[in-house]
Amino acid sequence: MSKRKSKETSSANEECISQVQRIFRERFCHQCPSGKLFGLELQYKHLLELLKRTTIHGESNSALIIGPRGSGKTMLLNHVLKELMEIKEVRENLLQVHLNGLLQTNDKIALKEITRQLQMENVVGDKVFGSFAENLSFLLEALKKGDRENSCPVLFILDEFDLFVHHKNQTLLYNLFDISQSAQTPVTIIGLTCRQDILELLEKRVKSRFSHRQIYLMNSFDFKQYLKIFKEQLYLPAEFSDKTFTQKWNKNVQSLSEDKTVQDVLRNHFHCSKDLRSLHMLLMLALSSITVSHPFMTGADLLEASKLCRMDSKANIVHGLSVLEICLIIAMKHLNDVYEGEPFNFQMVYNEFQKFIQRKAHSMYNFEKPVVMKAFEHLLQLELIKPVDGPSVRAQREYQLMKLLLDNSQIMDALQVYPNCPTDVKQWATSSLSWL
Amino acid sequence: MPNFEHPEYPEATLLHLESMVPCRESQVSSLLSVFGKRQHFSFPSIFIYGHTSSGKTYVIQTVLETLELPHLFVNCIECFTSRLLLEEILTQLQNLSSEKKHGSRVPCDTFNDFVRLFKQETITQDLQNQTVYIVLDKAEQLREMEANVLPGFLRLQEFTDRNVTVIFLSEIVWELFRPNTGCLEPFTLYFPDYSIGHLQKILSHYHPPEYSADFYAAYINILLGVFYTVCRDLKELRHLAALNFTKYCEPVVRGEASERDTRRLWKNIESHLKKAMQTVYLREISSSQWEKIQQDDGEPGHLKGLSAHAHVELPYYSKFLLIAAYLASYNPARTDKRFFLKHHGKIKKTNFLKKHEKTSNHLLGPKPFPLDRLLAILYSIVDNKVAPTANIFSQITSLVTLQLLTLVGHDDQLDGPKYKCTVSLDFIRAIARTVNFDIIKYLYDFL
Numbered sequence: 001m002s003k004r005k006s007k008e009t010s011s012a013n014e015e016c017i018s019q020v021q022r023i024f025r026e027r028f029c030h031q032c033p034s035g036k037l038f039g040l041e042l043q044y045k046h047l048l049e050l051l052k053r054t055t056i057h058g059e060s061n062s063a064l065i066i067g068p069r070g071s072g073k074t075m076l077l078n079h080v081l082k083e084l085m086e087i088k089e090v091r092e093n094l095l096q097v098h099l100n101g102l103l104q105t106n107d108k109i110a111l112k113e114i115t116r117q118l119q120m121e122n123v124v125g126d127k128v129f130g131s132f133a134e135n136l137s138f139l140l141e142a143l144k145k146g147d148r149e150n151s152c153p154v155l156f157i158l159d160e161f162d163l164f165v166h167h168k169n170q171t172l173l174y175n176l177f178d179i180s181q182s183a184q185t186p187v188t189i190i191g192l193t194c195r196q197d198i199l200e201l202l203e204k205r206v207k208s209r210f211s212h213r214q215i216y217l218m219n220s221f222d223f224k225q226y227l228k229i230f231k232e233q234l235y236l237p238a239e240f241s242d243k244t245f246t247q248k249w250n251k252n253v254q255s256l257s258e259d260k261t262v263q264d265v266l267r268n269h270f271h272c273s274k275d276l277r278s279l280h281m282l283l284m285l286a287l288s289s290i291t292v293s294h295p296f297m298t299g300a301d302l303l304e305a306s307k308l309c310r311m312d313s314k315a316n317i318v319h320g321l322s323v324l325e326i327c328l329i330i331a332m333k334h335l336n337d338v339y340e341g342e343p344f345n346f347q348m349v350y351n352e353f354q355k356f357i358q359r360k361a362h363s364m365y366n367f368e369k370p371v372v373m374k375a376f377e378h379l380l381q382l383e384l385i386k387p388v389d390g391p392s393v394r395a396q397r398e399y400q401l402m403k404l405l406l407d408n409s410q411i412m413d414a415l416q417v418y419p420n421c422p423t424d425v426k427q428w429a430t431s432s433l434s435w436l
Numbered sequence: 437m438p439n440f441e442h443p444e445y446p447e448a449t450l451l452h453l454e455s456m457v458p459c460r461e462s463q464v465s466s467l468l469s470v471f472g473k474r475q476h477f478s479f480p481s482i483f484i485y486g487h488t489s490s491g492k493t494y495v496i497q498t499v500l501e502t503l504e505l506p507h508l509f510v511n512c513i514e515c516f517t518s519r520l521l522l523e524e525i526l527t528q529l530q531n532l533s534s535e536k537k538h539g540s541r542v543p544c545d546t547f548n549d550f551v552r553l554f555k556q557e558t559i560t561q562d563l564q565n566q567t568v569y570i571v572l573d574k575a576e577q578l579r580e581m582e583a584n585v586l587p588g589f590l591r592l593q594e595f596t597d598r599n600v601t602v603i604f605l606s607e608i609v610w611e612l613f614r615p616n617t618g619c620l621e622p623f624t625l626y627f628p629d630y631s632i633g634h635l636q637k638i639l640s641h642y643h644p645p646e647y648s649a650d651f652y653a654a655y656i657n658i659l660l661g662v663f664y665t666v667c668r669d670l671k672e673l674r675h676l677a678a679l680n681f682t683k684y685c686e687p688v689v690r691g692e693a694s695e696r697d698t699r700r701l702w703k704n705i706e707s708h709l710k711k712a713m714q715t716v717y718l719r720e721i722s723s724s725q726w727e728k729i730q731q732d733d734g735e736p737g738h739l740k741g742l743s744a745h746a747h748v749e750l751p752y753y754s755k756f757l758l759i760a761a762y763l764a765s766y767n768p769a770r771t772d773k774r775f776f777l778k779h780h781g782k783i784k785k786t787n788f789l790k791k792h793e794k795t796s797n798h799l800l801g802p803k804p805f806p807l808d809r810l811l812a813i814l815y816s817i818v819d820n821k822v823a824p825t826a827n828i829f830s831q832i833t834s835l836v837t838l839q840l841l842t843l844v845g846h847d848d849q850l851d852g853p854k855y856k857c858t859v860s861l862d863f864i865r866a867i868a869r870t871v872n873f874d875i876i877k878y879l880y881d882f883l
Contacts, residue, residue: 014443018473025477030593069618102584103548103595113548126552162617163584194617281623284479288469292443311626313485313609320487320629323665348799364665370718371666378488383608396858399801419631 014292016242020249023236024287028280031075038229038276039221040076046215047080047190054153054188055090060180062189062210064161066196067217070277073192076217077157095154101163107172108132110164115139118154140175146185153186161191165201173202177209219274226270226279231257233276233283234297245295252296261299265306272310282309314406317382318414323422324375326415327353327365330429332385332404333411343388343401346376350398356428373398444473445503453502458641459634460495463627467499470623471601474505474566479623480593483575483604483613486627489670492605493573495627500569506532507569512577518585522550525570529557532568547588551595558598568600575604579613587619594620632664639670639677647685651695655684658702662709663717672717679716679723683708683730748838753822754831755867758857759875760813761841762864765802765857767880769809775878776816796881798861804844804854807832817873 037044043065053059065073085091097117104110112128115135122129122138130138143154156176158164164173180187191198199207221229234253236246256262269282285305286297318329331352335344350372357365379385380402388401406414415421415429442450457464471478484492500507508528515521526542544550558568570592572578578586588595589602606613610624630638636656643652659677667673684705687693693700715721750758767775797803810832815822822828835841836855844854868875876882 018443021472022476025472029477029479069620100595102588102591103546103551105546105548105582105584109546109548278621281479281621285470285623288466288472311624313611313624313626316626316628317485317487317609320490320668322668345799345801347801351799367666368714370720371713374718375666381488381607383612396801 013245013295016245017290017292017295019241020236020245021287021290023240025284027233028284028287037072037076037079038232039225040072040217043076043215043217044080047076048083050213051080051084051155051188054155054186055084055094056087058153058186060182060184060187061213062177062180062191063213063215064191064193064198064210065215065217066193066198068219068275069194070273070275071217071219072276073217074159077190077192093152095152097154097156099156099158099164101158101160105163107167110167110172111135111139114156136171136175140179143179143185143187144182151185153188156187156189158189158191161193162195162198162201164191165198165203165206170203170206174206174209177206180211181209221274223267223270226274227257227263227266229276230266230279230283233279249296256297256299256302259299262302265299265302269306269309278309282306285309312410314384314410315414315417317384318406318411319418321379322375323425324365324367324372325379326418326421327356327425327428328372328375328379329384329404329406329411330425331356333408333429336404337408341403343403345401346373346398349376442468449502453499456498456502457491457495458638459630460491460627463625464495464499466625467496470625471505471567475599476567477593477599478567478601480620481590481602481604481622483606483610483622483624484627485606485609485624487629487668488607489672490627490629491670492627496571496603496605500571505569506563506566507571508532509571509573511573513574516577516580518547518581519545521572521581521585522547526550526553526557529554529568533557533560533563547584551588551592554592554600555596555598558596558600564599566599568598569603570600571603571605573605575606576608576613578604583615586613587615590620590622629668630670632660635660635664635668635670635673639673642674642677644681648695652681654698654701655681655705658684658705659709662706663713666713667717675723676712676717679726680705680709680712682727750867751831752871753818753828754835755871756814756818756873757810757828757831758835758840758859759864759868759871759873760810760817761805761835761855761857762859762875763817763878764805764809764813766797767878768797768803769805771880772809772813775880776813798881802856802858804856806852806854808852810855817878 047063047065050061050063054061065077067073081096084094095118097114099110099113104113111132112135115128115138116123116126118139120138120142122135128135145151164170167173176187176189179185180189195201199210199212202210231253234256236249238246240246269278272278282302282305285308286301289301289304290297318326321329328349331349332344334352335348350369353365353372376385380387384406385402385404388403412429415426453464454461470482484496486492497509499505508525510521510524510528512521515524522544523541526544530540530542542553544553558564570589572589578589589604592602593600604622610622636653639656639660640649640653643649656677659673659680663673663676684701687697687700687704688695712726716723716726763775811824811828814828832841832855836843840857840859841855842858844856864875
């Protein structure tokens with residue numbers, strides 16, 4: 001009897017764990033719009049007011065949402081749109097056009113996309129007919145014909161707004177802002193960008209037509225609020241099927257947020273980057289170790305995940321180099337020390353290496369010059385050294401000037417953990433050039 | 437009992453997977469836990485980096501094929517423009533969905549069209565419930581394409597609103613990829629380099645069936661002893677192991693030594709391996725030439741490597757022209773008087789001997805010199821009188837064609853062309869020896 005019961009609970013657990021994984025993966029990887037907003041109430045209200053004014057009262061407007069990467073710009077906008085769509089009047093009348101600077105790389109493509117999304121008459125299926133000039137004049141005509149009372153408001157959302165300012169003559173931006181200033185179809189233009197200096201990139205005529213309304217998202221929460229956010233992100237929603245599991249899970253999360261090691265991990269993470277996207281990556285990594293046999297997250301999981309996130313990648317690469325390549329890097333370090341960072345070439349590095357070999361009769365490292373050249377070229381391929389003035393065909397390979405992309409502390413740290421490092425190589429690295 | 441546990445996949449598959457990826461168990465288990473179940477979302481982009489030949493491509497391909505996850509594999513060196521890359525992905529996607537339609541190439545110019553077509557393709561069939569994996573190998577080439585390709589792929593899950601994960605494989609660290617204004621950061625996974633124990637384990641895997649595993653393991657030990665300090669690349673070591681094994685087995689085959697007589701086997705193979713480092717390892721000679729030499733068992737002395745072909749036989753005056761060019765490149769102009777005039781007067785010793793080591797011209801490379809200086813030096817080092825005929829000038833041009841000299845500056849500059857000498861010191865010493873000219877005496881750096 002008890003055996004069958006335990007089997008039922010374990011299979012229920014598997015289904016339950018799968019559901020838990022699904023919920024959290026959607027929350028952290030896919031940014032589903034039902035997530036919560038943290039610390040953005042003012043901005044939320046501001047944006048909601050703005051959009052209500054366009055959609056219900058027919059005013060034209062423009063605004064820029066500015067904030068660093070991962071601060072929640074797209075999420076904020078999606079939340080506002082979701083709430084707006086609940087109003088019947090808006091749902092039936094509002095037309096939305098979503099553009100992204102990474103996808104529409106010039107005005108021609110952007111225009112085609114606008115006509116496609118607005119389902120205008122020159123679109124059949126997915127194909128847009130007409131040249132750029134024709135499409136533009138058609139669109140502007142259509143938008144000019146309207147007025148406040150009778151036309152449907154149009155909402156233009158321009159993601160990666162700073163990429164649109166690099167288009168030729170900023171034609172698209174000029175025309176959109178122009179329409180928003182004249183008394184025609186009510187149009188609102190919302191731009192999202194991560195550049196703080198966006199206004200300086202706009203041309204004068206475009207800037208004057210922009211309403212200069214800026215909404216800033218600055219990740220302005222402190223560590224206590226960060227802890228609160230951490231807890232709330234990990235809570236299972238109340239609608240989850242398995243109530244007992246939900247209770248246990250949420251209690252576990254509560255105890256985690258009070259655990260000292262977890263707080264240390266989070267504090268380190270907070271000091272590196274405040275934005276929620278990196279927190280999501282940390283939580284996602286910790287959650288991927290949740291299985292049936294390990295159903296609740298522990299502080300150790302978070303510690304592991306944090307270590308994975310903060311690995312020094314260059315140190316990892318240096319760890320895997322061969323001994324000859326490490327010798328070349330030490331030779332370059334000595335050259336940098338003596339000549340204070342001036343660029344070097346292969347011949348100089350080889351010379352330095354020869355001096356090391358001849359000093360104590362290290363015949364073990366007496367390799368032919370082409371073999372040393374092959375090791376040097378491997379370092380070039382891994383981009384640990386880089387040519388100073390781009391690949392030039394005319395100079396001979398041995399004499400092309402390079403610079404080293406590692407600094408001394410990185411090299412010394414890497415040597416400490418290098419497996420089976422020969423002691424003479426280590427000594428050579430630490431020797432200062434006091435004999436000069 | 438497999439090391440990997442996953443609720444989704446049957447144990448037999450996991451055991452088979454484990455046997456195919458030796459020494460990479462922990463990386464595969466992290467990948468499996470990140471992938472999750474088939475229908476679960478995963479990170480929008482994963483960046484995998486590690487040394488050359490650390491098994492990135494092999495492990496990813498093996499995992500995706502063994503577990504039968506829907507995936508596309510594209511090499512960014514093969515598809516070196518964005519158009520080729522996007523079209524290749526769409527074509528493979530078409531083949532993925534239904535086996536019947538045979539990929540007619542889907543034309544796709546821009547990333548915008550790509551997103552639209554991708555959305556259309558993935559909605560039409562059963563790919564809707566599973567994560568589609570797009571693997572981009574040699575991802576460092578993406579940096580050379582248009583600026584929106586790399587950030588676009590990082591956010592592909594968001595743009596297409598589908599369950600897709602893009603996996604980037606590269607040797608170069610993520611910090612050198614990051615665009616200027618930032619992007620969606622991928623999950624970075626590191627494939628550590630193989631330690632010497634791992635290399636031994638993997639290389640011993642390929643032993644030919646005629647010999648015992650221990651015999652081959654001893655051979656691998658010797659090979660690693662010679663090559664490990666220079667190269668840790670698994671592919672190179674495998675190549676060298678395969679080429680030199682027959683030579684290693686020779687004493688056993690000829691009956692001179694038993695399988696366990698390690699000293700004699702070592703003596704036989706040692707010089708051979710050292711010679712291999714200078715030739716096959718550097719790709720100076722091809723592997724078929726190497727095998728022929730082993731079979732002939734002849735003098736490996738006259739191995740004509742690629743660089744041996746650079747020693748051409750030059751006519752008499754061309755040799756002197758080359759020597760004069762070398763002297764002009766590596767001696768500063770102010771020292772010409774001292775070397776080439778009969779009565780050069782007194783030169784202050786102090787100025788002369790004050791040489792900082794760095795400015796040794798042999799370290800910095802050849803300097804350009806005008807034609808007149810070349811001819812002046814030529815006249816002074818050749819014993820008999822040389823007239824400046826067209827013969828001499830055409831020899832200069834043929835030296836440029838042979839790439840022993842290079843023309844510096846513009847091609848059309850007819851009066852006052854400048855040249856640079858691009859041969860090494862050993863080469864010029866060999867040439868000077870053939871005409872009994874002691875070049876070291878005339879070089880400023882060797883004073």
